Amino acid sequence: MIAETVCSAVAAAGLGIAAVTAYRKRFLAATRIAAYSLVPLGLVMTGVVDWLADTAFSPTAWAGFGVLGLSWLLFSTTRAVERRRGGTGKERKGTRSAPQRDAVAPQASAPSLGPGSRRSTRPATAPRADAGDDFSDIEAILKKHGI
Numbered sequence: 001m002i003a004e005t006v007c008s009a010v011a012a013a014g015l016g017i018a019a020v021t022a023y024r025k026r027f028l029a030a031t032r033i034a035a036y037s038l039v040p041l042g043l044v045m046t047g048v049v050d051w052l053a054d055t056a057f058s059p060t061a062w063a064g065f066g067v068l069g070l071s072w073l074l075f076s077t078t079r080a081v082e083r084r085r086g087g088t089g090k091e092r093k094g095t096r097s098a099p100q101r102d103a104v105a106p107q108a109s110a111p112s113l114g115p116g117s118r119r120s121t122r123p124a125t126a127p128r129a130d131a132g133d134d135f136s137d138i139e140a141i142l143k144k145h146g147i
Helices: 002-023 027-046 059-085 089-097 131-144
Strands: none
Touching: 002 027, 027 059
């Protein structure tokens, strides 16, 4: 009797907090809080303590399973929305405040300016036989990208 009262009070308080959070336009957090607060209510309604005796024939227990299913649905929905948006609010704030990093290391794209001797003219040699292979690779890459 006391356990049911405590769990029901926790669920009611959690739903109240979820309502306040939703009023502040933080709908994902409010949905998650509502899901957490429905778990104790669902456990009370399923009758976990009296599992063996009452679960099979109790409509309240099956309603409790429905509430637990609703809670699971809310959890999975918020996770799917977070994945679509790219993480939680803290993660998005961290990426906004972090400096933008280059996709390639700066050394990789900078030309080498080290000491070296450059010939002013190229030696007149016959074209290599495998030069056509190089161009075919380039053509394949360009075709792949629709160019």
